Amino acid sequence: MLPNIDIRLANCIKALEEIVIPSLGEGERMAREQALLVIGHVRMIGAQWKHAARFEAKSFEAMAALAGEIAANEPDFRGELSDALAATETVDRGDIDAVEAAICRVGQAIDKAILGDEGTMALSAASVAAILDYGQKQAVRERVWFKGSGLDPDAAILPDFKPGL
Amino acid sequence: MIQGMTAGARWDRDNMEPRVREILDRTVVDRARGPYRAKTADQVAAILEGYFAKAEGLSGITISDVRRMAGGASKEQFAFVLRHVGDSEGTRLILRMDPLECISQSCRGREAQLHMAMKGVVPVAGIRGYDADGDILGQPGMIMDFVDGVTQPTDVKTVGVTGIGSRFDDWVPKLAPQFVDSYIKVHGFDFSKANLSYFEVPRAGTTDAAIWQVNWWSRLGWNALVEPVPIITLTERWLRENAPVCDKPVIVHGDLRIGNFMFEEPSGKFTAVLDWELGHIGDFHEDIAWVIQTLFGVRREDGVFLVCGLMPREEFLDAYQEQSGNRIDPVKLRYYEVLNAYKCAVMDLSQAIRAAKESTNHQDLVLSMLASAGAVFLDRIVQLLREA
Numbered sequence: 001m002l003p004n005i006d007i008r009l010a011n012c013i014k015a016l017e018e019i020v021i022p023s024l025g026e027g028e029r030m031a032r033e034q035a036l037l038v039i040g041h042v043r044m045i046g047a048q049w050k051h052a053a054r055f056e057a058k059s060f061e062a063m064a065a066l067a068g069e070i071a072a073n074e075p076d077f078r079g080e081l082s083d084a085l086a087a088t089e090t091v092d093r094g095d096i097d098a099v100e101a102a103i104c105r106v107g108q109a110i111d112k113a114i115l116g117d118e119g120t121m122a123l124s125a126a127s128v129a130a131i132l133d134y135g136q137k138q139a140v141r142e143r144v145w146f147k148g149s150g151l152d153p154d155a156a157i158l159p160d161f162k163p164g165l
Numbered sequence: 166m167i168q169g170m171t172a173g174a175r176w177d178r179d180n181m182e183p184r185v186r187e188i189l190d191r192t193v194v195d196r197a198r199g200p201y202r203a204k205t206a207d208q209v210a211a212i213l214e215g216y217f218a219k220a221e222g223l224s225g226i227t228i229s230d231v232r233r234m235a236g237g238a239s240k241e242q243f244a245f246v247l248r249h250v251g252d253s254e255g256t257r258l259i260l261r262m263d264p265l266e267c268i269s270q271s272c273r274g275r276e277a278q279l280h281m282a283m284k285g286v287v288p289v290a291g292i293r294g295y296d297a298d299g300d301i302l303g304q305p306g307m308i309m310d311f312v313d314g315v316t317q318p319t320d321v322k323t324v325g326v327t328g329i330g331s332r333f334d335d336w337v338p339k340l341a342p343q344f345v346d347s348y349i350k351v352h353g354f355d356f357s358k359a360n361l362s363y364f365e366v367p368r369a370g371t372t373d374a375a376i377w378q379v380n381w382w383s384r385l386g387w388n389a390l391v392e393p394v395p396i397i398t399l400t401e402r403w404l405r406e407n408a409p410v411c412d413k414p415v416i417v418h419g420d421l422r423i424g425n426f427m428f429e430e431p432s433g434k435f436t437a438v439l440d441w442e443l444g445h446i447g448d449f450h451e452d453i454a455w456v457i458q459t460l461f462g463v464r465r466e467d468g469v470f471l472v473c474g475l476m477p478r479e480e481f482l483d484a485y486q487e488q489s490g491n492r493i494d495p496v497k498l499r500y501y502e503v504l505n506a507y508k509c510a511v512m513d514l515s516q517a518i519r520a521a522k523e524s525t526n527h528q529d530l531v532l533s534m535l536a537s538a539g540a541v542f543l544d545r546i547v548q549l550l551r552e553a
Contacts, residue, residue, distance in 0.1 A: 029235035030528075037530050044537075066395060100392065107393025114398040118175045119405060125169035128399065132167075135396030136547040142540030151538035153459045153470075 009046045013039050044148045047161060055145060055165055057093040060103050062138055064088065067106050069130040070113050076121060077113035084109035141165065167550050170402050180373075181380040182365045182445070184272055189384050192270045200524035201265040206231040209243050213260060216301050216308075217247060220294055225250040234259070239267040239442070241527050244311060258293055262306035264527045266520035268512045268535060270385060271442035273297050273305045275363040279416070279441040280309070282359035287350045287438045288312075297363070314427035314436040332463045332474040333423075339433025341475045344426065345484045347438055348456075352415045352449045352489060366446050367414050374411035374447040378504060379404045386511035389519035396543050397514065400507045403550060409497045411448040419443025421452050422461045423473035449491055454501035457481070460509070460541055503549045506542045513539035 003011075021035050048055070064085055071081035088102035114131065116123050140158070144165070147155050179186065204212075210228040217223045227248040234242040241262045246255040263273065274297030280289050295307035318336050333340060367373030383401050418425075420443050427437040455461075456472055463474045472481045486493055517532040526532055 027232065030233050033235050034528065034530055037534055040534065041530065063395070104392055107395065110395050111393045111398045114395060114402060116170065116172065116402070118178075119170075119173050119402065120175050122172040123170035123402070128167060128169055131395050131399045132547050132551060135399070135543060139396070139540045139544035139547060143544060146537035146540065149534060149537040151460065151535070152541050153463060154541075 005049060006046060009042050012042050016042075040149065044146065047148060048145065051162070051165055053094050053096055053099075055141075056096050056099045056103070058165065059138065059141070060088075060091070060093075060099050060106070062134060063103055063106050063110070066130055066134040067110055070110060070127045073124045073126045073130070074113050077109070080112060081106075081109045167403060167553050170406060173406065176405055178380055178384065181377045181384070184275060184363045184365075185377075185381050185445075186384070188270050188272050189381070189388060192266060192385075193388050195265045196519075196523055196525055198525075199265050201526060203233075203527040204241060204243075204262075206233075206243075209245065209260065212302055213245060213247070213308075216294075216296070217249065219301050220296070223249040223251070229255070230257075239269065239440075240264070257311035259290065259309045259311055260306060261309060262302065263299070263304050264525065265304075266516070266523065266525035268517045268520070268526075268532055269443060270516070272363060273307045273442075275444065276442045277307045278359075278361050278363055279444040280307075282356060282361060283351070283354065283416070283438070283441075286354050287347055288435050289441075290437050290439075312427055312437040314429050316424055316427055316439070318430060332471070336433060337475055340423075340426075340428065343428075343433075343435045344423070344473065344475055345481065345488060347426065347435070348421060348452060348485055349489045351418055351421065351438075352452070352491065354416050356416050356446065361446075364446055367411060369413055370410055372408035372410055374414055374451075375408035375500065375504065376405070378445075378447065378451070378508075379408065382504075382508045382511050386515040389515040391515065391518045391522060394510070394514055394543070396546060397507065397510050400503060400510075400546050400550070403553075404500075404504055404507060407500060407553075409448070409494075409500050414446045415449050417445055417447040417449065417451050419445060419452070420455065422456045423475065424461075448497065448501065449489075450493065450497045450501040451505065453482070453485060453493065454498055455505045457502070458505060458509070458542075459545065460538060499549060499553060503546060503553070506546045506549065510539055510542040510546065513537075513542065 016035050016039050021032060024032050024035070067081045067085055071078045071085075084106045088105050091098050091102040093099060113127070114123060143152055143155075144158050144161060146152070147158055147161060152158070209231050213228045214226045217226050228245050229248070230244070230246045232244045234244055241264055243260045243262075244257065245260065246257055248255040261273070273295050277292045277295035277297075280292045283289050284291065290312045291310040293308040293310065296302045297305055299305045318333065367377060379401065386397065418438070418441060420440055421438070425438065425440045426435055427439055428435045457478050459470065461473050462471050464470055469477050472478055475481075482493060485491070513536045517536040520526045521529040521533040521536065
């Protein structure tokens with residue numbers, strides 16, 4: 001039996017709330033602000049950590065699907081996008097670092113297609129529509145992921161954390 | 166709904182103010198000098214003693230009461246008292262200093278010049294001195310007069326990071342008129358005779374004002390990129406292909422919102438407009454589009470969105486037009502809403518994450534918290550582009 005991650009995170013919050021913050025003098029506003037931010041981060045991490053690998057894997061899959069759509073619509077960039085997809089196809093979905101690297105690899109190929117050699121090549125309406133669709137879905141997922149930050153003015157209308165994954 | 170993007174002439178990414186380009190290029194070099202550690206009071210005192218001796222030729226210098234100031238998401242700020250042979254009673258001052266990286270990259274020389282230019286136009290802190298390239302301070306910084314006041318009433322119910330998401334309730338009648346008036350005065354200022362040597366003026370009747378901003382923020386974003394975000398890249402292209410003409414360049418504060426107004430309690434009288442670091446000469450729509458962003462406001466119980474927690478959006482826009490005489494062009498306003506959401510997305514999802522990752526700021530934790538709001542801007546961008 002080990003003290004699991006949830007227990008340890010809860011212990012961190014309690015120590016900050018009950019020991020560290022009360023011991024800060026009145027003049028220590030920045031230290032107090034930082035301590036409160038630590039609590040905020042730790043609370044969010046507590047809600048996120050069990051889902052983090054799945055979240056990143058789903059982000060990768062969404063980006064790979066977008067790359068596939070752009071490849072179908074932009075023949076000039078098909079080769080580069082296909083190469084990126086082939087190179088990342090077998091990435092271990094449980095390895096967050098590997099998945100992040102795969103997102104970067106595919107994302108770079110997508111960016112090149114969007115920029116169209118510094119605006120000298122067109123980008124089709126179909127690709128633009130695909131990017132907007134992807135962008136909206138991914139933005140909502142990320143907003144849900146950080147719903148607990150208190151920085152989203154419309155957090156109340158977002159889906160619940162787990163279904164939003 | 167936007168359609169496809171057309172092929173055009175190759176973009177000129179260097180088309181921006183030379184000083185801005187210099188700062189952005191310097192950022193890449195400074196990044197390698199990390200990590201950055203928050204300065205101690207003793208270090209700050211030593212830095213300031215050296216500065217006042219060299220920059221002002223003072224003797225018998227004593228720096229005391231060095232106190233780190235809370236708030237803000239960018240610069241290191243300290244209040245202190247300066248005593249020297251000619252001033253035994255002491256003067257309270259503020260040091261505003263650049264860590265290696267911030268959520269945005271800007272120039273203390275430009276900020277100081279804007280402060281000096283706006284003195285008497287809107288309340289601003291006086292500038293005692295500045296060191297644009299850190300030749301004396303060791304890192305870029307400026308020294309300002311201490312101004313009394315608060316940026317959030319001490320009794321408000323809803324308070325957020327750097328003033329974001331605060332709601333003001335009973336304070337609205339005191340703050341809202343001055344809030345609107347600040348935009349009128351900043352945009353109405355005749356800058357032609359001001360010393361703004363660190364600035365360039367975009368040509369009226371051209372797209373310079375917009376394109377300079379796109380080049381500024383896209384360079385910041387690409388230089389700091391951690392992970393590609395396709396919607397940010399698409400937005401950059403849309404901004405380049407839809408840049409509007411600026412009819413009459415004005416002073417743009419760049420971050421004129423609650424949180425950057427200091428006021429007295431209980432009167433609510435403004436004592437200083439803060440944080441001119443993003444200031445430039447450009448299109449007034451940029452400031453208006455900035456402040457109406459959802460991140461800077463809150464929703465009332467009935468669902469009505471309050472700009473900066475103070476007033477409904479349409480009420481703010483009507484008051485601005487009526488008092489300034491500037492007509493808000495909805496197409497330009499939409500463009501600058503996209504540009505501003507893009508700027509925020511770049512700050513949050515590139516620069517803030519990169520600085521937090523490299524540990525080049527004094528409060529990395531604030532940057533990673535602010536970065537978590539990045540998707541709010543992405544969602545807004547999609548909505549705006551679909552409506553464009």
